[in-house]
Every structure is written in C-alpha cells, then in structure tokens.
Amino acid sequence: MKHTFYQRAVGFFIGCLFLMPAAYSALSLDRTRVIFNDEEQSATVMLMNQNAENPFLAQSWLTDDRHNKVTTPLMVLPPLQRIEAKGYSLIRLVKTEQISQLPTDRESLFYLNVREIPPKTDKPNVLQIAIQSEIKVFFRPRGVKPAKDEIWQEKLIVRKTGNTFQVENPTPYYITVSGILKQPKATRANPASLLKGNAFMVAPRSTLSVEVNDGTVDRFYLYYVNDYGGHLELPFTCAQNQCQPAIRK
Known part of the structure; x- marks a missing residue:
C-alpha cells in the first residue's frame, strides 16, 4: 500500500514538472567564448538582464579545464553583482601573479x-530556479599569436580506423568541432551527420578519437568554431585512411 502511494506521489510530481513552463534565462552574455590575449591586462564580457520588471543578482566564477573552481591565475571581478531590469554590466577577467605558471607555447x-x-517572491507555491551559463575562456600567450587571417583549423589531420576518426590537432590552439557532415549544409536542408556524438574540442598538440556512422567516406565537411563564435565549413578529402582539408584558393 505504501509502495503504491509512493508511486502515485512520484508520478504526480513528474506530471507537474511537465506542466511547468520552460525555464527562461533572464541574464545573457554577449558572446559564447572569450579570447584573453596575454598582452592585455584584462578581458571583459557584457552581461545583460533581459527581464523588463525585476533585477537579478549575477554570481560569477572561473573553473579550469577539469571544471575545478579557481581564483588563480585568472580571477573574476566582481564575483557578485546586481543588474537592474533591462540593465547591463561588465564582468572583468584579470590576471594574477600566478599567470607566469601557464604554458607559454600553447x-x-x-x-x-x-x-x-x-529576486525573492512573496507569491505562494512558486518554484524559483537559478539558471547557470558557461562559456569557454582561452588564454592565449604571446608566443602563439596567430598571423593575420591565419586559419589554423586547416592544419587538422583526420585518420580513419574503422568507424573511428582520429582527429589530430598539431597547433597550439584549442579547436572546437561543431559537426561533421557527409554533404555541405548549403546543398541540403538536413545533411546526414557522420558524428555519433555531439560537438567536441581537441586540445593543442593532441589527438582525439571520435566515433562516426560511416568510416568509408572519401570526403566530408567539418564545421569548426572560430574566435568570434562563427561556425565555418572546412571540406576534407581522404587518400586511403588519411584525410586532410581541401584548401580552397
């Protein structure tokens, strides 16, 4: 009897969740990634409150590449701030003395x-949800500043092993791949995806294995994310098991 009551209670709760409206994020950032160049003393991100009626508090912090919270060698200012309705503010990322401990070659x-x-509400039976956003921050040391108009993603090498792509990144930059398609986006409304999973990122001077739906293709179209958050197309052609970008001139 108790078990039946428990099942009904859980079912009622889940049903209520489905009836709830989708959570709406009031605060938004003006970009999807931050490039922090070493020659700069700080980097800024604009934070906007889209809510027309209520102020919101914004709590900000940094984590490292393993998602551990850090306060060095970069820190966030201010860690907590109030943003008025339809207002905006800035988040500053600043270097600390420990910045010299970061790699200088990548x-x-x-x-x-x-x-x-x-804000707190005096309305009864209101469930408030604290929504959290996360964007990437790339600290770029002086020694790896790219040349003007350089497209380092064109240096990617893909090796096919069965239904696995070994994606090699020989550059000192992180490369984010948002998709790999059999046909370019411009030719079809919904081109077939080769990726079994989601977007991925390859660390500098490393290789990442990703599963694909068809490892026999002799060409494909890789989409990467540039410094400004744009998704750009890079066609690849394969000779036997090695694939490289078909550079357009």
Whole structure:
C-alpha cells in the first residue's frame, strides 16, 4: 500500500514538472567564448538582464579545464553583482601573479560560469530556479599569436580506423568541432551527420578519437568554431585512411 502511494506521489510530481513552463534565462552574455590575449591586462564580457520588471543578482566564477573552481591565475571581478531590469554590466577577467605558471607555447582553457539569482517572491507555491551559463575562456600567450587571417583549423589531420576518426590537432590552439557532415549544409536542408556524438574540442598538440556512422567516406565537411563564435565549413578529402582539408584558393 505504501509502495503504491509512493508511486502515485512520484508520478504526480513528474506530471507537474511537465506542466511547468520552460525555464527562461533572464541574464545573457554577449558572446559564447572569450579570447584573453596575454598582452592585455584584462578581458571583459557584457552581461545583460533581459527581464523588463525585476533585477537579478549575477554570481560569477572561473573553473579550469577539469571544471575545478579557481581564483588563480585568472580571477573574476566582481564575483557578485546586481543588474537592474533591462540593465547591463561588465564582468572583468584579470590576471594574477600566478599567470607566469601557464604554458607559454600553447593556449590554456578555462570556463566562465554565471549563475543568475532571481529576486525573492512573496507569491505562494512558486518554484524559483537559478539558471547557470558557461562559456569557454582561452588564454592565449604571446608566443602563439596567430598571423593575420591565419586559419589554423586547416592544419587538422583526420585518420580513419574503422568507424573511428582520429582527429589530430598539431597547433597550439584549442579547436572546437561543431559537426561533421557527409554533404555541405548549403546543398541540403538536413545533411546526414557522420558524428555519433555531439560537438567536441581537441586540445593543442593532441589527438582525439571520435566515433562516426560511416568510416568509408572519401570526403566530408567539418564545421569548426572560430574566435568570434562563427561556425565555418572546412571540406576534407581522404587518400586511403588519411584525410586532410581541401584548401580552397
């Protein structure tokens, strides 16, 4: 009897969740990634409150590439701030003395986390949800500054092993791949995806294995994310088991 009551209670709770409206994020960032160049003393991100009626608190912090919270060698200012309705503010990322401990021959990865804290409500039976956003922060040392108009993603090498792609990144930059398609997006409304999983990121001077639906293809179209958050196309052609970008001139 108790077991039946428990099942009904859980079912009622889950049903209520489905009836709830989708959570709406009031705070938004003005970009999806931050490039922090070593020659700069700080990097800024704009934070906007889309809510027209209520102020929100914004709690901000940094995590490292393993998602551990850090306050060095970069820190966030301010860690907590109030943003008025339809207002905006800035988050500053600043270097600390420990910045010299980061590698000088490659990028370092961090994550900027922002949690919005809604104002307290006096309405009964209201469930408030603190929504959290996360974007990548790439610290780029002086020694790896790219040349003007350089497209380092064109240096990617893909090796086919069965239904696995070994994606090699020989560059000092992180490379984010948002998709791999059999046909370019421009030719079809919904081109077939080769990836079994989601988007992925390859660390500097490393190789990552990704599963694909068809390892026999002799060409494909890889989409990467550039410094400005744009998704750009890079066609690849394969000779036997090795694939490289078909550079357009």
